[in-house]
Amino acid sequence: MEEQNTSFHQLLPNLFRLEYTKMTAVIGRHFGLQHIAIAEDIVSETFLIAMNSWAEKGIPENPTAWLYTVAKNKLKDYLKHEKIFNDKVSPVLQAASQSELPEVEFSPENINDSVLAMIFAVCSPINPPSSQIALALQILCGFSITEIAHAFLSNPETIRKRIQRARKQLREDNFEIKTLEKEALISRLAAVHTTIYLLFNEGYLSTSENQVIRQDLCSEAIRLALILTTNNITNTPATNALLALLCYQSSRLQARLNADGELILFDQQDTSLWNQELITQGHHFIINACTGNELSKYHLEAGIAYWHTTIGNKNKWENILSLYNELLLIDYSPITALNRTFAYAKVYGAETSIQEALKLNLSDNYYYHSLLGYLYSENHVQLAISHYQKAKSLTQSPAEIKAIDKEIQALKNLL
Amino acid sequence: MKEFLLIFRNSTNPHANPSPEQMQERMNWMASVAAQNKLADKGNRLSATQAKTVKPGNVVTDGPYTEIKEFISGYMIVKTETIEEAIAIAQENPILKDGGNVEIRAVLQPNEKN
Incomplete structure (x- = not known):
């Protein structure tokens, strides 16, 4: 029972993520978006029933099919109720679509x-x-x-x-x-x-x-x-560029975590853990993205992500920097500005990049202080520590806090 | 926020044979302005050779530079709180290293007195 409870608590959030939107979409299509709340209610109720029933009786053999069946029945109940309401209260206004109960198909x-x-x-x-x-x-x-x-x-x-x-x-x-x-x-x-x-x-x-x-x-x-x-x-070039970007980025998901679930920074990742299959998929989509004249921000970001997947190319960071430069001209965001400064530091060195970073003046931003901490750590240990501490005060993510603590500790050891 | 037009002037043509390093330096400079979220309009480069000046009396002369040593090689618009910030941006433009200069002019709003 203990074991089953554990797996039950792991399974349900996953299923919720996967199935909630699908079920809402399918049921929502019946009502039109005006009544999307009805679909959301039906699906939420379905999950509530699942939670109670599974905790008591255990997980069914095919949990997804179970959810679909319950949702279908819930929908039928709702439409029947509506039908009775409409028949009795407002027969004149009865909608034709409600005279027959439609079958919802979860194909x-x-x-x-x-x-x-x-x-x-x-x-x-x-x-x-x-x-x-x-x-x-x-x-x-x-x-x-x-x-x-x-x-x-x-x-x-x-x-x-x-x-x-x-x-x-x-x-x-x-x-x-x-x-x-x-x-x-x-x-x-x-x-x-x-x-x-x-x-x-x-x-x-x-x-x-x-x-x-x-x-x-x-x-x-x-x-x-x-x-x-x-x-x-x-299926446009921008769609394919976006997909290429997502594939390239996903290829590093495994390498970004250590055994304790801590984040590993790009520089310290074990590149043999990068998923080559996803990288190849990225290549496929980036090639598809290069038909026509459209150059979206996703093209540029996919380009940046592509260069990140390369190993041992001596112009890597120059290429990344110029793509970031272009990206900033069409789409400013604080995070792009910060990433661009990081690439700048990779090309021109930390010391010369400090002025570039300070100009951004994003003093409420966790990444801003984290970046300054990184740039200062080469020659200005005290300043680096104070920026890392500021960064720490600006995040709630345990993984980020852990990573920063590590940096601070390493810097303190230098003093 | 105010907008300021930066007008770039050179005495030699900066678009003729820029080295990859010069291109990179110019791009880095402009991206640095964008990174500060101070780029309102990235403007354009202006040709030094495909240029004519039209004057009264049906007179058309070649180029803008027959009478002046410096010609306008490009422009862009920045958005900053003060003209001092715009000056600081202009002061880092690599054009200054090549003997060029930058003129800064506030863009006036429709109801604004000069």
């Missing part, structure tokens, strides 16, 4: 189409991009408000309000998610890319307290991006 194909339809519905241009992303992360990826806040480098209350507003906007938008129109798909593709990109980063940069790297989030991001390649309209 791989229908799940794919539903998820695609749902992604594009949620990334509606009616909301500002930041709201589209926050909403998508919540509805499509099952992110908590806190996780979304971290991905945005914002605070939970701001995000909560943003999502509330965005949901209201979507309801008023009254957008149908049953069909996938070409124009709507193209106009929303960039927002979808951003969502997938953020989802991946949330997994890759690992802000969660429980798991150091949430590989399933990275896989989810790749899965969503792959869905885009199955559709002719959404």
Whole structure:
């Protein structure tokens, strides 16, 4: 029983991550996005039932099929109830679609189409991009408000309000998610890319307290991006560049952790642990991405990620620096500015890069102080320590705190 | 935030035969401005040879440099709080090493008095 409990507690969060959005998408397609809350309720209830039932009776043989069956029954109950309500209370207004109970099909194909339809519905241009992303992360990826806040480098209350507003906007938008129109798909593709990109980063940069790297989030991001390649309209060079980026980055997932679950910095990684299969997949997608004239930020980032996967190339950091330079010109972000400065230090040395770093003036940013700590550690040990301490005060991630403590200790040993 | 136009002036053509090092240095400089989130418009390089000046009386002359030693080789727009910040940015431009100079001009808003 003890054993079963452990596996039960491991299984359910994983299943929730994997299945919540699929089930919401499939059921949501029945109601239209206006009533997405109904689909979310049905799926949440399904998981609640699973939690109680499995704790008592053990995990069923096929947990996913079990969830689908319960969700189907829940949906039928709901529609029956609705039908009775409509029959008795407002027979005139009874919708034709509700006179027959539709069968919900959880086939791989229908799940794919539903998820695609749902992604594009949620990334509606009616909301500002930041709201589209926050909403998508919540509805499509099952992110908590806190996780979304971290991905945005914002605070939970701001995000909560943003999502509330965005949901209201979507309801008023009254957008149908049953069909996938070409124009709507193209106009929303960039927002979808951003969502997938953020989802991946949330997994890759690992802000969660429980798991150091949430590989399933990275896989989810790749899965969503792959869905885009199955559709002719959404299989664009930028989509392929994004996928290349995700594959290259994922190739280092294993090497980024040691046996104790601590983060290992790029410089100290065992390169034999890099996943060559994913690197090869990255090559495949980057080649696909180079058809046509489009040069998206994902092309540049995939280029940077590509160079990171190379070993022993003497122009590696020069190439990375010039790609970062280009990237900054089309898409500024604090993290890009910081990464660019790191590459600058790799080419021109830590000492000359300190001025470059200080100019960024991102004094509330964990990575900013972490970078300064790194740059100062060569010749200014005291300053390095104080910046690492500042960085430590700006993060809640146990893995990051651990990594910084290690640096501080090493520096103190030098004094 | 205010916007300032940086006007680059040279006496020799910087676009003719720049070395890879010079290209890299210029790119690094511009990216450094972008990294500070102070780049409003990366502007353009301006040709030294494909140039004409139109004057009254149906007069068209070659180039902008028949009467002046320096010609404008490019421009860009930065966004900073003060003109001093814009000056600090300009002072690091590699053009200064090659004998060029940078003119800084505040971009006026529609209702702003000079």
